[in-house]
Amino acid sequence: MSVLRPLDKLPSLNTATILLVGTEDALLQQLVDSMLKEDCTSELKVHLAKSLPLPSSVNPPRIDLIVFVVNLHSKYSLQNTEESLHHVDASFFLGKVCFLATGAGRESHCSIHQHTVVKLVHTYQSPLLYCDLEVPCSWVPTSLSLLTWLAQGLSEWPGSQASAALTDG
Amino acid sequence: MDETVAEFIKRTILKIPMNELITILKAWDFLSENQLQTINFRQRKESLVQHLVRLCEEKHASLNDAALLDIIYTQFHQHQKIWDVFQMSKGPVTVSFRETEENAVWIRIAWGTQYTKPNQYKPTYVVYYSQTPYAFTSSSRLRRNAPLLGQALTVASKHHQIVKMDLRSRYLDSLKAIVFKQYNQIFETHNSTTPLQERNLGLDINMDSRIIHENIAEKERVQQITQETFGDYPQPRLEFAQYKLETKFKSDLNGSILAEREEPLRCLIKFSSPHLLEALKSLAPAGIADAPLSPLLTCIPNKRMNYFKIRDK
Numbered sequence: 067m068s069v070l071r072p073l074d075k076l077p078s079l080n081t082a083t084i085l086l087v088g089t090e091d092a093l094l095q096q097l098v099d100s101m102l103k104e105d106c107t108s109e110l111k112v113h114l115a116k117s118l119p120l121p122s123s124v125n126p127p128r129i130d131l132i133v134f135v136v137n138l139h140s141k142y143s144l145q146n147t148e149e150s151l152h153h154v155d156a157s158f159f160l161g162k163v164c165f166l167a168t169g170a171g172r173e174s175h176c177s178i179h180q181h182t183v184v185k186l187v188h189t190y191q192s193p194l195l196y197c198d199l200e201v202p203c204s205w206v207p208t209s210l211s212l213l214t215w216l217a218q219g220l221s222e223w224p225g226s227q228a229s230a231a232l233t234d235g
Numbered sequence: 236m237d238e239t240v241a242e243f244i245k246r247t248i249l250k251i252p253m254n255e256l257i258t259i260l261k262a263w264d265f266l267s268e269n270q271l272q273t274i275n276f277r278q279r280k281e282s283l284v285q286h287l288v289r290l291c292e293e294k295h296a297s298l299n300d301a302a303l304l305d306i307i308y309t310q311f312h313q314h315q316k317i318w319d320v321f322q323m324s325k326g327p328v329t330v331s332f333r334e335t336e337e338n339a340v341w342i343r344i345a346w347g348t349q350y351t352k353p354n355q356y357k358p359t360y361v362v363y364y365s366q367t368p369y370a371f372t373s374s375s376r377l378r379r380n381a382p383l384l385g386q387a388l389t390v391a392s393k394h395h396q397i398v399k400m401d402l403r404s405r406y407l408d409s410l411k412a413i414v415f416k417q418y419n420q421i422f423e424t425h426n427s428t429t430p431l432q433e434r435n436l437g438l439d440i441n442m443d444s445r446i447i448h449e450n451i452a453e454k455e456r457v458q459q460i461t462q463e464t465f466g467d468y469p470q471p472r473l474e475f476a477q478y479k480l481e482t483k484f485k486s487d488l489n490g491s492i493l494a495e496r497e498e499p500l501r502c503l504i505k506f507s508s509p510h511l512l513e514a515l516k517s518l519a520p521a522g523i524a525d526a527p528l529s530p531l532l533t534c535i536p537n538k539r540m541n542y543f544k545i546r547d548k
Contacts, residue, residue: 085449089522098446115449127447140523167336 070118070129074143082216083111083128087118087150088135089143093168093199097135097212099132100205104213118150131162135199136183138169138176144183151190161219166208168199191212236292243301244291247308248284255311262307265300266290324349329358338365346380359384362407368394369414371407399544409471413536418471457519460526464533470512476541478504478531483547499547512536 068084084101088094091114098112113120113127120126132154137143147165154163167183169176187194193215197208251259253276259267270290274283291300297330309316342361359380360373370388375381385397404410411481412418448454480502486494508514512535519526527533535541 091522102443102445111445111447113447113449117450118455120449121452143522207423 068154069131069155070120070126072080081109081111082220083113084212084216085113085115085127085129085132086135087114087115087132087147088137088166089140089146090135090137091097091116093137094135096199096202096205097209101209101212104206104209117146120232123162128157129162131164131212131219132158133164133166133212135166135168136178138167138178138180138183139172139184141177141202142179144186146184159190163190164212165190165192165194166199166212167194167196170196170200171198197233236296240296240298240301241292243298244296244304245284246286247304248287248299249280251308253280259304259307259311260287263303263304265296266294270294320507327353329353329355338477339363340365344380344384361388363388363392365392367415370411370496371410374403400542403541404473406472406474409473412471413539418536419468420464454520457526461516461519464527465512465516470510470516471536472513473535473541474509475505475507476511476532476535476543477506478543478545480504480545481547482545506532511541 086094086098096163098114101112102110111127113129134147134150135143136147136171165182165183165187170180184194195208195211199205199208248256256276257271260271266287270293273290274286276283278286326349327347329343329347331343333341333343335341340363342363343358344361345355345358347353357375359375360536361384362372363370370392372384385464389395389397400414402413409418418420471494481499484491484493485495488494506515515528515532517525519528531543531545
């Protein structure tokens with residue numbers, strides 16, 4: 067079974083890796099660009115995937131934080147997230163997973179109830195961040211939040227150098 | 236004499252009551268006096284009819300002759316039909332023509348009634364392509380003129396029947412391209428040997444090495460399917476697609492209230508966009524829908540429809 071496991075690989079020195087999982091490239095790309103700009107240390111790597119399991123399951127990369135991006139305007143996006151969650155090992159949910167729900171601002175375009183996402187997020191005991199990735203001014207605060215979570219998650223693994231590197235920026 | 240004509244005459248004569256037979260045959264004035272005298276009215280009707288049909292054959296009765304007999308029979312039995320009443324009037328109409336280069340004739344029609352002059356501010360336009368059986372008309376608020384317009388077009392273009400296609404848009408050029416199946420001929424010299432990766436995958440691959448795209452294969456698959464479905468050419472421009480669904484609930488459970496409904500369920504779904512087909516084409520590459528898209532959406536230019544009625548089979 068192709069499941070992502072956090073301890074499959076040893077953490078590499080001074081590197082942290084985020085995996086963004088979401089169906090809409092355009093939204094993810096903006097977030098990635100913003101995150102890389104905020105992270106000045108070039109220790110950050112970002113993987114973009116439409117869904118899990120990853121095609122490179124044969125040699126999966128080490129992932130320090132998985133961010134599931136759900137577009138509240140798209141049932142397809144939610145469905146994709148729910149299916150991808152099955153391919154994540156349970157131990158990831160101890161601080162290495164978070165959810166990003168975008169599009170709540172335009173209620174008339176929402177085809178998913180916020181309640182649905184909240185329920186999902188509670189099931190997986192992970193944090194949820196609301197944002198609007200279609201609005202440029204939200205990119206910086208969103209990416210800073212993600213980087214903070216990443217640092218938190220990393221700091222729970224003793225001996226990890228990457229979190230120190232991130233907070234220097 | 237044709238077999239069908241013989242059968243037609245036979246059945247018509249069979250309908251005629253015996254006591255009217257002579258009168259009707261005389262009114263028909265097709266069989267000669269001599270022939271009529273050979274008829275034996277005492278025999279059984281079947282044999283009588285066969286005899287009459289033979290007589291008609293001798294005289295080489297045609298379809299027109301048989302139709303005339305039918306008219307006379309109906310005249311004698313008018314009450315067997317139900318009659319409607321129509322009143323005709325001569326309404327004034329302003330018609331103007333202008334030809335364009337591509338064999339297209341633009342026709343402008345302003346409609347009046349027997350009481351009013353033509354209304355020049357609500358004309359109907361028809362663009363007729365003379366080498367084709369197609370005419371494009373602007374939607375008129377004066378709907379009652381539509382049948383008349385249809386008839387006029389049919390007669391003028393020497394056709395027999397006119398049918399409104401389920402296709403509608405603001406963009407006449409696009410409608411033309413769809414109707415004449417010319418929408419896929421635009422890029423004849425397009426170089427389709429460029430490898431897929433270099434061609435507009437929607438992402439810059441030679442960028443930051445800190446970004447790793449995990450789903451390149453999937454993106455290529457989507458791109459491939461999209462290209463196969465929509466082609467490389469610009470899509471004809473439509474603003475909407477409308478689907479009317481009529482169905483009944485089905486249930487395996489007994490006594491399901493919804494399944495017992497007599498009335499079918501009806502719903503209407505309308506997709507709107509400044510450029511519907513381009514929007515549909517970009518759905519899968521943008522990650523908003525999975526590829527391949529539903530054939531109900533992708534068949535629009537091919538089927539030359541953007542209004543659909545979907546019923547249970």
